[in-house]
Each structure stands twice: as structure tokens, then as C-alpha cells.
Amino acid sequence: MRRRVVITGMGWVTPLGWDLETVWQGLLSGACAIRPTELFDAGTFPTTFSAQVKDFDLRSFLGGDYDRHCCASRNSGFGLAAAKMAWTHAGLANCADLDKTRTGVYLGCGEGPIDFDNFVVTATGAWSPEQNDLDTQKWAQLAYQRLAPTHEMEQDPNMASGRIAALFGLEGPCFNTLTACAASTQAIGEATCQIRRGDADVMLSGGAHTMIHPLGVTGFNRLTALSMRNDSPETASRPFDRTRDGFVLGEGAGLVVLEELEHAKRRGAKILAEVAGYGSTADAFRITDIHEDGRGGIAAMRGALFDAGLTPKDVDYVNAHGTGTQENDKIETLAIRQVFKEEKPGVPVSSIKSMLGHLIAAAGAVELITCVLAIRDGAMPPTINYSQPDPNCDLDYVPNECRRLPVKVALSNSFGFGGQNNTIIVREFGK
Amino acid sequence: MADRRVVITGIGLACPLGIGAQGVWDALLEGRRAVRRIEAFDPSTFDSQVGGEIEPFKVANYVPKSYRKSTKVMARDIEIAVVAAYEAAKDAGLRTKCLIERGEAEAPAVPEPARFGANIGAGLICADLKELSGALYTAADPETREFSMRKWGSEGMTNLTPLWLLKFLPNMLACHVTIVHDAQAASNTITCGDASGHLAIGEAQRTIQRAAAEVCICGGAESKTNPMGLMRQSLLKRLATNCNDKPQEACKPFDVCRSGTVIAEGGGLLILEDLDHARGREAKVYAELAGFGASSNPNQWDDPKAIGRAVQLSIQRALADAGVGTGEVDLVVAFAPGTTHHDQGEAMGIAAALGDRSKQVPVVAIKGAMGLAGAGAGAIETAVAAMAIRTGQIPATVNCNEPDPQCPINVNRRAEQRDVKVAVTVGYALGGGQYGALVLKKFAG
Numbered sequence: 001m002r003r004r005v006v007i008t009g010m011g012w013v014t015p016l017g018w019d020l021e022t023v024w025q026g027l028l029s030g031a032c033a034i035r036p037t038e039l040f041d042a043g044t045f046p047t048t049f050s051a052q053v054k055d056f057d058l059r060s061f062l063g064g065d066y067d068r069h070c071c072a073s074r075n076s077g078f079g080l081a082a083a084k085m086a087w088t089h090a091g092l093a094n095c096a097d098l099d100k101t102r103t104g105v106y107l108g109c110g111e112g113p114i115d116f117d118n119f120v121v122t123a124t125g126a127w128s129p130e131q132n133d134l135d136t137q138k139w140a141q142l143a144y145q146r147l148a149p150t151h152e153m154e155q156d157p158n159m160a161s162g163r164i165a166a167l168f169g170l171e172g173p174c175f176n177t178l179t180a181c182a183a184s185t186q187a188i189g190e191a192t193c194q195i196r197r198g199d200a201d202v203m204l205s206g207g208a209h210t211m212i213h214p215l216g217v218t219g220f221n222r223l224t225a226l227s228m229r230n231d232s233p234e235t236a237s238r239p240f241d242r243t244r245d246g247f248v249l250g251e252g253a254g255l256v257v258l259e260e261l262e263h264a265k266r267r268g269a270k271i272l273a274e275v276a277g278y279g280s281t282a283d284a285f286r287i288t289d290i291h292e293d294g295r296g297g298i299a300a301m302r303g304a305l306f307d308a309g310l311t312p313k314d315v316d317y318v319n320a321h322g323t324g325t326q327e328n329d330k331i332e333t334l335a336i337r338q339v340f341k342e343e344k345p346g347v348p349v350s351s352i353k354s355m356l357g358h359l360i361a362a363a364g365a366v367e368l369i370t371c372v373l374a375i376r377d378g379a380m381p382p383t384i385n386y387s388q389p390d391p392n393c394d395l396d397y398v399p400n401e402c403r404r405l406p407v408k409v410a411l412s413n414s415f416g417f418g419g420q421n422n423t424i425i426v427r428e429f430g431k
Numbered sequence: 432m433a434d435r436r437v438v439i440t441g442i443g444l445a446c447p448l449g450i451g452a453q454g455v456w457d458a459l460l461e462g463r464r465a466v467r468r469i470e471a472f473d474p475s476t477f478d479s480q481v482g483g484e485i486e487p488f489k490v491a492n493y494v495p496k497s498y499r500k501s502t503k504v505m506a507r508d509i510e511i512a513v514v515a516a517y518e519a520a521k522d523a524g525l526r527t528k529c530l531i532e533r534g535e536a537e538a539p540a541v542p543e544p545a546r547f548g549a550n551i552g553a554g555l556i557c558a559d560l561k562e563l564s565g566a567l568y569t570a571a572d573p574e575t576r577e578f579s580m581r582k583w584g585s586e587g588m589t590n591l592t593p594l595w596l597l598k599f600l601p602n603m604l605a606c607h608v609t610i611v612h613d614a615q616a617a618s619n620t621i622t623c624g625d626a627s628g629h630l631a632i633g634e635a636q637r638t639i640q641r642a643a644a645e646v647c648i649c650g651g652a653e654s655k656t657n658p659m660g661l662m663r664q665s666l667l668k669r670l671a672t673n674c675n676d677k678p679q680e681a682c683k684p685f686d687v688c689r690s691g692t693v694i695a696e697g698g699g700l701l702i703l704e705d706l707d708h709a710r711g712r713e714a715k716v717y718a719e720l721a722g723f724g725a726s727s728n729p730n731q732w733d734d735p736k737a738i739g740r741a742v743q744l745s746i747q748r749a750l751a752d753a754g755v756g757t758g759e760v761d762l763v764v765a766f767a768p769g770t771t772h773h774d775q776g777e778a779m780g781i782a783a784a785l786g787d788r789s790k791q792v793p794v795v796a797i798k799g800a801m802g803l804a805g806a807g808a809g810a811i812e813t814a815v816a817a818m819a820i821r822t823g824q825i826p827a828t829v830n831c832n833e834p835d836p837q838c839p840i841n842v843n844r845r846a847e848q849r850d851v852k853v854a855v856t857v858g859y860a861l862g863g864g865q866y867g868a869l870v871l872k873k874f875a876g
Binding site: 040041042043044045046100101104105111120121123124125126127129132133134136137138139140141143144147148149152153155156157158159161162165166168169170171172173174175176177178179180186190193194197199214218219220221222223224280281282283284285286287288295296299303416417418419420 | 473549565600605619621658862
């Protein structure tokens with residue numbers, strides 16, 4: 001029989017805060033964290049708002065360990081803070097006999113933000129309008145003056161996983177994946193596979209990301225992927241609603257402690273839920289569009305159900321990718337309907353991106369933590385800002401009000417830009 | 432239940448020594464060195480001015496006609512992956528969508544798209560500086576060059592093409608490759624810097640072992656031969672700066688005079704396949720991918736002792752996973768970027784893992800010939816291990832003229848004939864602490 005993997009600790013940094021219970025209550029009450037962007041002057045951008053993490057101070061999370069990580073990017077900082085909370089939550093801070101050679105890290109973390117203010121000086125300073133070209137000689141001279149080695153290295157997406165391994169002295173496997181918006185779901189899925197196979201006993205997994213910086217917002221605005229409802233930020237993220245006009249950028253991190261079941265039992269850990277199944281697929285269709293039949297999403301959900309040994313009728317709650325773009329919500333609806341139509345056409349589906357925005361690489365991990373809390377409390381967070389049904393989106397989206405119903409099994413979808421799809425299923429832990 | 436067995440049935444390379452596995456292999460055996468003064472841009476104000484560049488190629492020649500338009504949104508890293516993918520699929524005798532549409536293979540597709548996965552490592556793709564700087568300049572004052580965020584937001588950004596962001600997302604290597612070849616099973620993008628190749632190949636092996644796919648295209652690609660890529664490595668003091676007048680000698684793995692690495696571009700993709708699937712289609716087999724191990728260095732990332740311990744752990748884990756003892760190891764393909772600390776630490780780790788055989792087992796490092804291609808490096812080294820097993824030849828470690836006594840291993844300095852039954856290869860991120868090792872075995876049926 002294969003080794004079972006359970007979740008024994010969770011931590012997150014979200015636009016609604018970082019205390020596990022406070023954020024959870026916020027999600028259940030339909031609180032929205034979306035406001036005008038303050039991290040830089042986005043006043044003239046097509047989109048002027050986002051869901052930002054406020055008043056974040058890494059030092060307050062790391063205490064005496066802060067010095068080694070004082071150069072951490074906003075990305076890695078969110079990851080380190082969430083990892084520290086998950087580690088403590090799991091009781092690992094007091095676990096003297098933990099074998100750190102059998103404990104690893106698998107994140108789905110984004111790239112660190114570019115050092116924009118300094119970079120832009122090198123770029124505009126070395127541009128030759130006469131030649132319509134970059135003067136590379138001059139650029140290098142400016143870059144040596146302006147760019148800092150630490151800030152450049154912090155842009156590498158593997159920095160957060162390396163820093164987290166360093167924070168706890170871990171020598172197990174250490175990975176980072178960056179499958180765009182699917183990354184942290186994929187990380188948790190692959191980390192689960194590593195524990196099942198015996199490559200590790202404990203894995204810190206999840207993701208961190210921020211793209212709320214000038215080039216991040218530029219990139220998504222040029223793609224016309226973001227909501228431009230600048231006159232009403234708090235109602236801008238409206239997944240599955242007929243009037244949805246794009247997603248809203250969020251930022252943050254979600255980290256979980258995954259642990260082999262017997263290992264968790266031996267040390268008397270509190271088991272929060274079991275990771276039951278994982279599915280990963282590729283659309284292999286177009287880099288700009290989702291396959292119109294939803295084939296990649298369907299295959300990911302079915303793959304996760306098969307891996308879990310469950311059928312659609314066992315699933316009590318679906319946490320949707322639900323970005324709020326016309327295309328995603330329509331095709332995800334189609335895919336969910338296709339998977340659930342015979343056995344559970346009325347399965348409740350909600351998107352917390354309506355409240356937190358889209359945390360990109362970190363979204364899946366935060367959503368999985370939400371699923372675990374939904375199981376614990378028998379409560380499903382709502383999809384807020386839902387007022388006008390879309391004939392193309394005809395599922396039960398738990399509109400506007402949370403729903404109190406027992407949840408034994410929850411399924412979470414994450415679909416990456418370019419067509420990488422991942423689904424994870426968690427279930428109530430039974431003997 | 433025993434694991435499914437995984438074999439390597441195809442190799443695709445695109446690196447400074449050439450495009451295509453056989454050409455690169457011949458060049459390595461001849462001891463050719465491809466590092467040169469950088470030609471892609473004027474490097475004269477950088478402290479290191481040399482690199483390993485791929486000879487010009489047209490990516491449109493590696494995709495079906497219907498996909499040529501999409502090549503416009505490919506960063507160089509993506510182009511390299513697409514070229515390597517074509518070479519790998521062709522070398523393996525697969526019948527993918529790409530080859531069928533190009534008239535180079537017959538339908539129906541083999542493998543079945545739903546059972547064909549991808550695991551392609553990627554680096555931090557550098558923005559095209561010319562494109563980005565030109566756009567940013569439109570929001571700057573022409574006299575003072577002061578940048579205005581308000582002007583950028585209102586009009587400047589429209590000077591970037593709408594799909595600009597998609598050129599630089601690391602997962603686009605896998606996305607383009609899976610679209611071109613129609614690979615719909617498990618798909619991942621490992622982004623662990625220079626360790627990405629080894630980790631992606633190891634994870635692809637696991638994917639096939641657990642039956643989530645029958646065939647995986649895996650490895651990695653990256654280009655650092657652009658101003659931003661070179662600047663980052665230069666600022667991090669990882670580069671040899673004393674050989675600008677003799678580029679071919681700049682990168683000296685395990686040599687007592689080594690002083691840093693050299694940037695490069697390149698990639699490798701391997702076709703990994705479930706053994707029964709490979710037998711069913713009578714595929715040629717380079718080697719069996721028998722073991723994988725990963726580890727982390729939680730201490731200082733450039734401390735030789737800490738590097739050595741992580742190298743040792745990953746090799747030991749890979750050997751245990753393969754069920755192979757140190758007495759059976761015939762070859763180590765090292766990562767050895769040519770930096771003082773990494774080469775020394777790695778050598779200490781290899782020696783510790785091999786124990787009393789560390790003085791006998793030949794160790795080969797190839798970066799002297801081409802430099803460090805970041806996320807593309809590991810797959811090239813894994814390909815070298817596979818080719819050595821298949822051909823019974825091992826290349827020389829070029830530029831290691833005087834082996835460093837601080838590196839307690841047997842650096843192989845001459846190309847030679849040798850029956851290789853078991854080869855080990857190791858890779859790691861120069862910054863970040865991620866390590867991986869693979870064990871390849873001669874396929875004995």
C-alpha cells in the first residue's frame with residue numbers, strides 16, 4: 001500500500017492579513033482586500049488597483065534569523081514568513097528528533113521583482129534614439145554603477161525555496177516550479193508524490209509571488225487580462241458573473257507542512273487533512289487561449305479523482321481557479337460540468353479570487369489551505385460580487401454568502417497561463 | 432510493487448558545440464572548444480567578454496508550418512528548447528504531431544498525446560533589453576533621461592507588443608514544446624537555476640515510474656548570452672575575467688588556475704520512456720535511468736564543505752535509489768562550472784560519495800568546452816553520460832591542464848575508450864542550494 005500524506009501545518013500571507021483564523025473569518029464573511037495600488041504610482045495605468053499585502057515586516061516573523069534573510073525579495077519574504085508560521089503550526093519548532101535529511105522544500109514561487117528604479121536608469125540612460133538601439137557599452141557601465149548583486153540574485157525563482165531550507169537547516173529535496181498560475185498547486189502535488197515514494201518524510205510546500213510592480217502590471221495590462229474597473233476596485237473581481245472583465249492582481253504566500261501519515265502519528269501531530277489526489281496535464285493547444293472544450297482542465301480533475309480513488313459524487317466542494325476573465329470562467333465551468341454532470345451536477349463551486357485577487361504562483365496554495373479550513377469547519381467561502389448570472393456559467397457558485405455544510409472532500413483547480421493544469425483533492429482525515 | 436523501469440530513448444541538444452546529439456558528441460570526443468568572444472552584442476565594457484554561443488539557426492525550421500507565426504513570441508531560451516525538442520523526438524523515432532505535420536513521420540501519433548508528458552527546466556528568462564529599453568525611453572525626458580511612471584502608464588507601455596509578457600514566462604518553454612509535439616500528460620517547469628536540468632529529468636523519471644505518463648520529454652534550456660544575463664553573473668563575481676584575450680581557455684574545471692565560469696546558452700531535452708513502451712515500439716535505448724536523488728545545502732551557498740555535503744547526499748541518494756554500490760560506478764559527469772569554491776566542493780562531495788574508489792573512477796567535466804548554460808546545463812551532462820554508456824567512449828575534461836590537489840578526484844583528461852556500465856551525473860544551483868544527481872545504467876534487457 002502506498003504511503004499516505006497528510007497536512008499538519010499551514011501558514012499564509014494574504015492581502016487580508018496573515019493570521020490563519022482572521023483571514024479565514026474574513027473569507028467567510030466576504031471581506032474584500034482590493035484597493036488602489038500603493039506599491040508604486042499606478043495612477044495612469046489601465047488598471048490602478050490590486051490586492052496588496054499591507055504593513056508586512058519580515059523581521060517580525062524571523063526574529064534572530066532575520067539577518068541572513070535581510071536581502072530577501074518581497075516574494076521570498078512572503079514565503080519565509082508563511083513557512084515559519086506553517087512550521088510552528090505543525091509543532092515542528094519543538095520537534096527535537098526531526099530528521100532534517102528527510103525533510104525538504106517544494107515551492108511554486110515566482111521570480112523576484114525587478115529592481116525597477118535602478119534598472120530604468122540603465123535602460124533609458126543607455127538608449128540611443130539616434131541609432132534606435134541600446135548602447136550596450138554604456139548600458140554595462142551604468143549597470144555596474146546601479147545594479148546590486150543581491151537584488152539581481154533575488155530575482156531567481158529558486159531563492160525562496162533555498163532560503164526556507166536554510167532557515168530550518170533542511171537537507172532533503174529542494175525544488176521550485178514556476179508553471180505560472182498553477183505553480184503552487186503543482187508544487188504541493190509533486191511534493192506529495194515525493195513523500196509517497198519515500199524520497200522524503202516531511203515537505204514544506206506551497207508558493208509565494210508578487211507581480212504588483214510596474215512591469216508585472218504592464219505585462220498583464222498589455223495582455224488585457226486585468227479588470228479595468230478603476231472606479232470600483234472592491235467590486236472589480238467578479239468571477240463567473242456576466243459582467244466580469246478580467247482578474248485582479250494579488251500577492252502573498254501559502255505554505256503547508258506535508259507529512260507522511262505514520263511520521264505524523266508517531267510525533268503526535270495534529271492532522272488537519274489528507275492529500276488524497278493530484279492530477280497534472282497540459283492543454284497543448286495555444287499559448288494565449290485555453291482549449292475551448294476544457295480538455296486540459298477535465299483531464300486534470302479526472303486525473304486527481306483517479307489518483308484519490310474517488311468519484312465526482314464524493315466531492316463536496318470545488319475551489320475554482322475562477323479568475324474573473326471571460327475565458328477562464330466560461331471554460332472552467334464547462335470542464336467542471338463535464339466532470340460532475342452525471343454524478344453531482346449541483347456541486348458547490350466558489351472562487352476566493354473575488355476577495356483576495358489572483359496571487360498568481362501563490363494562488364493555488366492559499367486556495368488549498370482554504371479547502372482544508374472548509375473541511376475543518378464545514379463552511380464554504382463565497383464568490384463575492386456575484387449579481388448577474390451568465391448563461392455560460394451555470395453552476396452553483398456559492399454567491400455572496402458563505403455556506404455552512406459538511407465538507408469531507410474538497411477539490412482545488414489551478415490552471416496556468418499557457419495551458420499547464422493542476423488539480424489537488426484534500427479530504428477529511430479518517431483513520 | 433516494483434517501480435516501472437525508465438529508459439532514455441532520445442537525445443536532442445542545442446549548445447555551443449552544435450545542434451543534434453551526434454555532432455555535439457563528436458565535438459566533445461575531439462576536444463573542440465566553443466567558447467569565444469561574445470558576438471551577440473558588444474561586450475567590451477563588461478569584465479568578462481567571452482561566452483558559449485550557439486551557431487545561427489532558424490527556429491521556424493523546427494516547427495510545423497502552421498506554427499511558424501508563434502515563433503515570434505519566443506525568447507531565445509524558448510527557441511533553444513523548441514530546437515532541442517525537435518531533435519529529441521526525431522532521435523527517439525517518435526511520431527509526434529510536429530513530425531507528422533512536417534511530413535517526417537506517419538500518423539497516428541506515438542506516443543499517445545494523453546500519455547506524453549513534459550518536464551522542462553528553465554531559468555530566469557532575461558528581458559530583451561533593446562525592446563524594453565526602447566519602450567521605457569518613450570516615457571523618459573529626452574534631455575535628463577528621467578523616467579515618468581505616469582507617462583509610462585498612460586502611453587509608454589503601449590510600445591510593448593501585447594504578448595510581451597508571454598515571451599518571458601519560464602513555463603513557456605514547456606508550453607510551446609507541448610503544443611508543437613502535442614504532449615498532454617503531466618507538465619512541469621522546474622525553475623531551480625543551474626540545477627533545473629537534473630531535477631527536471633529526475634522528476635520526469637518519477638512521473639513515468641508512477642504511471643502518470645508513458646513518455647516524457649525532459650531537460651532544460653537557457654540563454655545567458657545577452658547583456659542582462661552576462662551582467663547578473665558578472666555582478667555575482669562568478670565569471671573568469673582574466674581570459675578575454677584567450678576565450679577558449681577561460682573556463683577551467685578542476686584546474687588549479689581556474690578563476691570562474693563562462694556564460695553560455697544551450698539546452699538539452701531527453702526522451703524518457705517506460706521500458707515496456709519502448710520495447711513495444713522497438714526503440715533504441717541509450718541507457719536506463721536507474722536512480723535519482725535530490726538534496727539541499729542549507730548552509731553558505733559558496734562554502735566548499737557545505738557544497739560537498741550536498742553533492743555527497745544527492746549522489747548517495749541516487750545510488751541507493753538505483754540499487755547500485757559505489758564499486759559499480761565507472762564514470763562521473765561532473766557539473767564543475769570552473770569557479771574556485773564550487774569545483775572544490777563538488778570534488779570533495781564526489782570523493783566522499785565514492786569512498787575508496789574516488790581515486791579510480793574517472794570524472795569528466797565539459798564546461799571548459801562550452802561554458803555554463805544555466806538551466807540547460809544538466810540535460811547536456813546527462814546526455815554525455817548516456818552517450819558514454821552507449822558508445823563506450825569518454826571525452827576529456829578540456830582546459831584542466833593541472834588538476835587542483837584540493838580536488839581529490841581522478842579528473843579524466845584524455846578522451847578514451849572505456850566500457851561504462853554505470854555513470855553518475857550531478858548538478859546544482861550556483862546560488863539557492865538546490866542539488867540533484869542521476870544514475871544511468873547500461874541497458875541489459
